[in-house]
Amino acid sequence: MKYRVAGLVALTLALAATARAAPPNAAALAEVDRIFADWQVAAHVPGLVYGVVADGKLVAAHGFGVQDIATRTPVTADSLFRIASMSKAFTALAVLDLRDAGKLALDAPAETYVPELSGWTYPTSDSPRITVRNLLTHSAGFVEDNPWGDRQQPLPEANFTAMLRAGSPFARSPGLAMEYSNLGYAILGRIVTNVSGVRYEDFIAATLMRPLGMTATTYDIAASNLARRSIGYRWQDNRWLREPDMADGAFGAMGGVETSATDYAKWVAYLLSAWPARDGPETGPVRRATIREIVTGLNFASGTLRPSEAGGAPCRRAVAYAMGWGVTDDCDLGRVVAHSGGFPGYGSNVLLLPDKGVGIFALASKTYAAAGLPVLRAALALQKAGALPERPLPVSPGLAEAYDGARAVWRSGTIATAPLAMNVLMDHDAAAWAKTIRAVRDEVGDCAATEPVRPLSEMEGRFTWTCSHGRVDGRVQRAPTPAVTIQALDFAVARP
Numbered sequence: 001m002k003y004r005v006a007g008l009v010a011l012t013l014a015l016a017a018t019a020r021a022a023p024p025n026a027a028a029l030a031e032v033d034r035i036f037a038d039w040q041v042a043a044h045v046p047g048l049v050y051g052v053v054a055d056g057k058l059v060a061a062h063g064f065g066v067q068d069i070a071t072r073t074p075v076t077a078d079s080l081f082r083i084a085s086m087s088k089a090f091t092a093l094a095v096l097d098l099r100d101a102g103k104l105a106l107d108a109p110a111e112t113y114v115p116e117l118s119g120w121t122y123p124t125s126d127s128p129r130i131t132v133r134n135l136l137t138h139s140a141g142f143v144e145d146n147p148w149g150d151r152q153q154p155l156p157e158a159n160f161t162a163m164l165r166a167g168s169p170f171a172r173s174p175g176l177a178m179e180y181s182n183l184g185y186a187i188l189g190r191i192v193t194n195v196s197g198v199r200y201e202d203f204i205a206a207t208l209m210r211p212l213g214m215t216a217t218t219y220d221i222a223a224s225n226l227a228r229r230s231i232g233y234r235w236q237d238n239r240w241l242r243e244p245d246m247a248d249g250a251f252g253a254m255g256g257v258e259t260s261a262t263d264y265a266k267w268v269a270y271l272l273s274a275w276p277a278r279d280g281p282e283t284g285p286v287r288r289a290t291i292r293e294i295v296t297g298l299n300f301a302s303g304t305l306r307p308s309e310a311g312g313a314p315c316r317r318a319v320a321y322a323m324g325w326g327v328t329d330d331c332d333l334g335r336v337v338a339h340s341g342g343f344p345g346y347g348s349n350v351l352l353l354p355d356k357g358v359g360i361f362a363l364a365s366k367t368y369a370a371a372g373l374p375v376l377r378a379a380l381a382l383q384k385a386g387a388l389p390e391r392p393l394p395v396s397p398g399l400a401e402a403y404d405g406a407r408a409v410w411r412s413g414t415i416a417t418a419p420l421a422m423n424v425l426m427d428h429d430a431a432a433w434a435k436t437i438r439a440v441r442d443e444v445g446d447c448a449a450t451e452p453v454r455p456l457s458e459m460e461g462r463f464t465w466t467c468s469h470g471r472v473d474g475r476v477q478r479a480p481t482p483a484v485t486i487q488a489l490d491f492a493v494a495r496p
Contacts, residue, residue, distance in 0.1 A: 028385030032378045033062060036362065039374040040064045044235040045347075047075040047365040050378070051261040054358045056273060058265035067230045067365070069240055077261040080216065080229045081363035083348045084150070084341030087257040089271075089294070090204050091188050092136055092324025096290045097207060103195045106133040110140075113191045116164035127173040132191065134174050135184040136323045137299045141174040142181035147368075149182025150343055152251040160186065160250035178300040178321050182254040189253025200253055211285040212266045217259040220248045224258055232345015234367035243345030243367060255343055261363060268350065268359040275354040276391065294323045295337050295354070306330065310376045312384075325352075332383055334390065338375075342368040349375045356388045396458035399476075401484045403453040403461060406476040409489065410449055410465075413437050421479035421487040440491050444470030464494060 032052070040048045047065040051058055063075035098104050104113060109129040111117035117130065123141065134140040155163075164187070171179055189200040196203045201219040209217050218224050233240040248256055259267075270284055274291035282288060298320035306315040315331040328336040335355055341348035347369025350361040360378050362371040382388050395403075405418035415424065415433035428436075441447075445468030453461035453476070460477040471494035479487035 028381060028387065029060075031381045031385075032060075035374050035377045035381060036062065037064055039377075040364075043364075043366065043369060044240075045364045045366045045369050046233050046240055047079065047081075047230045048362060048371075049075050049077060049079060049081070049261045050360070050362040050374070051077070051265050051268075052358070052360050052378075053265050053268045053272065056269045058262065058269070061261045061265070063261075065365075067228070069231075069233070073227075075230060078216070078228055080221075080224055080258050080260050081348065081365060082221070082232065082256075082258050082341075082343050082346040083264070083363060084255040084343035084346055085182075086339050086341040086348050086350055087253070087255045088185050089267075089324040089339060090208060090257065091185055091192065091200075091253045092294055093286060093291065094192050094200075094204055094207060095132065095136060095188055096293060096323070097286050098192065098195050100287060100290055104132060104191065106136070107131050110135055110187060110191065113194050114164065114187060116161060117187070119165070120167040123170040123173050127170075128175055130174050132188070133297070135181075135188050135191075137297060138178050138180050138184060138321055139175055139299050140181060140184050141170040141172045141176065142168060142179065142183050143171040144180045145182050146180065146342065147344075149186070149251065149254060151246075152182070152186070152249070153254075153256060153343075154247040154249040155251055157250045160190070164190070180321075182251065185254035186251045189250070192253070201248065201256075207285055208267075212270050214259065214263040214266055217257060217263045219252045219256040219258070221245060221258050222247060228260070229258075230363075230365040232343070232365050232367065234345065240366075246344065255341065259363075261361075264350075264361060264363070268352065268361060272352060272354060272357055272359055275357070276393070292354075294325050295327050295335075296322060298322050298327055307373065307376070310373060310380060312380045333379055333388070336379075338372070340370075340372050347371050351375050351379055353379070353388060355390050357391055358382070358388055393455040393457070395453060395455050395461070398478055398484050399453065399455055399458060399461050402476050402478050402486050403463065405484075405486055406463070406474065406489055407449045409433075410437065410447065410472075410491065413441075415489075418489070419483070419485045421481065421485040423479075423487055424489070437491060440472060440493055443493050444468070444472055447472055470494065 036050045046069055047067050049063040051061040061077035065075050067073040067075055067079050099106055110132055130140045192203055193200045232243040234243055271291055274288040301318050301320035304317055304319050306317055312332055318329040320327055325337050325339050330336050337352040337354055339350055344367050347364045347366055349371040352359045360375050362375050364371050408417040409415055413434060415430055447465040447467040449465045451465055453463045455461045463474045465472040473492050473494040475490040477488040479485045
């Protein structure tokens with residue numbers, strides 16, 4: 001069963017508006033549909049919905065399968081799924097918001113805000129105390145606790161308090177490595193409660209969910225709309241078995257959110273709206289700069305190979321965990337901000353491309369369904385179709401002035417024509433500059449040099465000029481001074 005919120009034409013138009021580039025054709029978008037449809041069947045997933053967010057809108061949301069294998073109610077964009085560890089992003093942003101309000105410090109010992117931690121025994125006498133930042137970045141020294149942590153979801157608050165007083169053994173001293181910890185995020189939930197004076201779930205709802213219009217999203221599944229709930233199953237002995245529902249509890253901060261594609265798209269659009277950095281009024285409940293912070297402070301980066309089954313050429317990627325999000329430098333997609341969610345009865349994944357303004361997510365009703373694979377496949381399919389170009393950076397006035405200087409140097413043949421920083425003639429004298437320019441000119445011929453500069457930042461850009469019998473590849477970079485001066489300038493013959 002497939003439910004279509006927006007047609008392929010709508011997705012095409014929205015992606016084009018976001019990227020200002022040629023939209024994907026219908027065949028590429030049909031390929032995304034096929035990827036999720038094939039995966040739903042092959043992975044034995046009873047119900048699945050995926051969404052694509054672009055230009056601040058949910059431009060496609062397709063449901064496959066059923067909410068309940070007994071009633072055969074079809075999955076729609078309004079069907080409700082637990083999203084498990086994708087909930088951690090709400091917790092991380094709430095902590096940063098409280099930091100912005102001056103109510104906590106990321107580098108303060110966590111026991112400052114949760115007194116039960118003060119009596120813990122650390123693994124070595126020289127171990128530092130766990131900080132709030134350690135908890136955010138999974139570097140507190142706890143052991144990886146999947147799937148134990150998932151089963152703690154309904155733990156009563158009083159029991160959690162007793163657990164904290166008893167302490168936890170350590171896998172290593174805090175700050176030495178990244179090791180994923182649901183316990184750490186449950187402690188962050190307690191910090192939010194203690195610091196804000198409001199129950200964690202209520203603080204998240206009031207601060208983030210309600211302002212974004214996420215009216216169907218909740219931690220308390222007992223209070224949600226049963227008619228819209230996707231029941232969680234596990235695949236065992238070639239049949240689906242119902243997983244027991246887990247009530248809201250003390251570990252909700254690590255994985256308790258239930259949401260729909262319609263609601264979750266509002267969260268994705270809100271996060272993506274923080275990029276790029278810009279002037280203008282703040283329109284969201286949390287500052288744009290704070291949202292962008294969730295992908296910084298990366299710790300313990302590692303190199304991994306992109307899964308071959310995702311498609312595309314072999315790709316070695318740099319991966320690190322930030323604050324409630326994993327961040328990857330992918331050879332095709334660029335910066336990828338993502339998180340998976342695994343839970344008894346559910347599996348989910350979200351992938352954000354903040355520099356492109358596009359997000360893709362999938363919510364599934366099967367225990368630990370590896371939804372990251374079709375999400376990544378879908379992103380690569382759109383990339384291959386040319387639907388995910390980088391958002392172009394504007395040319396700042398200072399860079400434009402520096403570029404004018406670079407063109408003046410080329411036309412005159414002398415470096416003295418440009419506003420130079422003090423290092424330039426110390427690095428190469430005027431005669432050496434003239435010789436370099438003559439050599440390039442001799443090989444490429446006359447250049448109109450009218451092509452625009454391509455910004456790398458507000459201070460640096462590259463350019464390519466088409467000449468009478470060749471091309472010039474160049475670079476211009478401003479010096480870090482208030483007055484516009486050039487500290488680096490390159491002219492080179494473009495090679496095939």
